[in-house]
Amino acid sequence: MDNRGILIVVSGFSGAGKGTLMKELLRRHPDTYALSISATTRSPREGEVDGREYFFISTEEFEKMIAKDGLIEYARYVENYYGTPRGYVEEKLGQGKDVILEIEIQGALKVKKAFPDTLLLFVTPPSASELKSRLVGRGTETMDVIRSRMDRACEEAQGMENYDYLIVNDDLDTCVEEMHSIIRAEHRKISRNAEFMEKIKEDLISLKGED
Amino acid sequence: MDNRGILIVVSGFSGAGKGTLMKELLRRHPDTYALSISATTRSPREGEVDGREYFFISTEEFEKMIAKDGLIEYARYVENYYGTPRGYVEEKLGQGKDVILEIEIQGALKVKKAFPDTLLLFVTPPSASELKSRLVGRGTETMDVIRSRMDRACEEAQGMENYDYLIVNDDLDTCVEEMHSIIRAEHRKISRNAEFMEKIKEDLISLKGED
Numbered sequence: 001m002d003n004r005g006i007l008i009v010v011s012g013f014s015g016a017g018k019g020t021l022m023k024e025l026l027r028r029h030p031d032t033y034a035l036s037i038s039a040t041t042r043s044p045r046e047g048e049v050d051g052r053e054y055f056f057i058s059t060e061e062f063e064k065m066i067a068k069d070g071l072i073e074y075a076r077y078v079e080n081y082y083g084t085p086r087g088y089v090e091e092k093l094g095q096g097k098d099v100i101l102e103i104e105i106q107g108a109l110k111v112k113k114a115f116p117d118t119l120l121l122f123v124t125p126p127s128a129s130e131l132k133s134r135l136v137g138r139g140t141e142t143m144d145v146i147r148s149r150m151d152r153a154c155e156e157a158q159g160m161e162n163y164d165y166l167i168v169n170d171d172l173d174t175c176v177e178e179m180h181s182i183i184r185a186e187h188r189k190i191s192r193n194a195e196f197m198e199k200i201k202e203d204l205i206s207l208k209g210e211d
Numbered sequence: 212m213d214n215r216g217i218l219i220v221v222s223g224f225s226g227a228g229k230g231t232l233m234k235e236l237l238r239r240h241p242d243t244y245a246l247s248i249s250a251t252t253r254s255p256r257e258g259e260v261d262g263r264e265y266f267f268i269s270t271e272e273f274e275k276m277i278a279k280d281g282l283i284e285y286a287r288y289v290e291n292y293y294g295t296p297r298g299y300v301e302e303k304l305g306q307g308k309d310v311i312l313e314i315e316i317q318g319a320l321k322v323k324k325a326f327p328d329t330l331l332l333f334v335t336p337p338s339a340s341e342l343k344s345r346l347v348g349r350g351t352e353t354m355d356v357i358r359s360r361m362d363r364a365c366e367e368a369q370g371m372e373n374y375d376y377l378i379v380n381d382d383l384d385t386c387v388e389e390m391h392s393i394i395r396a397e398h399r400k401i402s403r404n405a406e407f408m409e410k411i412k413e414d415l416i417s418l419k420g421e422d
Contacts, residue, residue: 003415006251036328055408095361097413099405116240122401124411128410128413128414128415128416128418129414129418131411131415132415150415150418150419151419153415154412154416154419155417157408157411157412157415158412160401160408161401162410163401164400164401165396165399165400165401166399166401166404166407166408167399168399168402178395178396178399181392181395181396182396182399183393185376185389185392185393185396185397186217186396187380188373188376188377188378188389189375189376189377190333190371190372190375190376190377193377195283196377197368197371197377199339200335200338200339200342200368200369201365201369202339203338203339203340204339204342204364204365204368207340207343207361208358208361208362208365208399
């Protein structure tokens with residue numbers, strides 16, 4: 001089968017458990033996947049490590065990367081830049097690793113435009129009431145916080161149709177394996193196996209001539 | 212998730228082992244899949260049982276089925292009709308079973324046209340030389356027979372691009388599980404989960420109003 005890795009964007013509701021899911025997927029299949037780390041110009045928060053949560057770089061460095069097309073996608077929120085460095089992604093794809101970007105819908109659509117064979121996965125809890133109870137949390141949040149989280153979830157829901165697959169996160173273990181299967185299946189797509197098919201066609205013709 | 216079954220067409224090289232693969236898939240997952248049986252006007256061969264290999268019916272009966280749109284696809288080879296009865300397929304899909312049709316490319320394309328969300332799977336051995344050695348068999352075939360099988364394989368190869376996924380049949384056990392995973396993954400496609408998504412959107416809006 002063709003050897004190049006697949007570029008995968010994972011988005012989903014806040015509170016759907018994307019972080020835990022990614023961590024577990026990479027822990028179980030460290031040789032299959034690579035997690036892309038975003039670059040940002042904002043300052044690290046307490047406990048954040050450069051090269052783990054983000055690459056923390058200066059605005060000047062970030063703008064240099066933009067200028068030399070070194071980012072697959074980027075956006076500016078408030079006064080900070082966030083973006084996906086191109087070098088790491090292309091290196092890992094070339095090595096046959098499936099590269100995962102955990103980004104929001106606007107970024108996802110930009111990536112899909114630049115790389116049309118990107119696989120877009122959307123993570124959701126099994127139901128709206130389950131999502132709400134995760135957003136409400138342990139009862140320590142104010143009504144305002146909960147209301148703004150619910151508003152955000154309604155907005156996030158509008159983007160679902162743009163994705164390729166739904167990942168329903170009910171039980172973590174099942175969900176990790178399901179996500180892994182969906183990506184494995186994707187490698188078998190006809191459109192990702194042009195080389196294999198060309199080869200089998202050519203070989204059939206030359207084997208036919210042989211006897 | 213949405214409950215309707217998926218219509219699946221399985222085609223592939225003669226000699227790719229489709230028959231064994233289907234049999235094993237159904238044996239392992241009898242509640243998940245239903246195998247559609249074709250109707251034909253040709254006479255049963257030795258060992259063939261009505262309702263197992265085919266439904267053996269008269270030309271008159273077959274033409275009545277055509278007239279009342281009772282076939283999903285049909286074709287006439289030499290002087291016999293072959294076709295897929297609609298009733299069984301729709302009944303099983305409605306029960307949430309994934310229905311498998313094992314038919315050739317012309318039929319596959321007709322089914323896809325009538326049911327655009329049909330999943331098309333193409334079964335291939337891992338290489339052309341492996342295919343050839345399966346076609347050559349145990350050395351009891353004449354050169355002419357082998358040559359005509361190779362010609363046919365070359366034709367079959369031309370149709371591969373029309374399918375959705377390649378199923379590489381190297382080891383039977385792996386192949387059955389891979390085929391099963393591909394179909395499971397297909398159920399998670401965004402386009403097959405319109406109801407689930409509508410529901411989560413509606414519920415989010417009504418839960419937002421609640422607090």
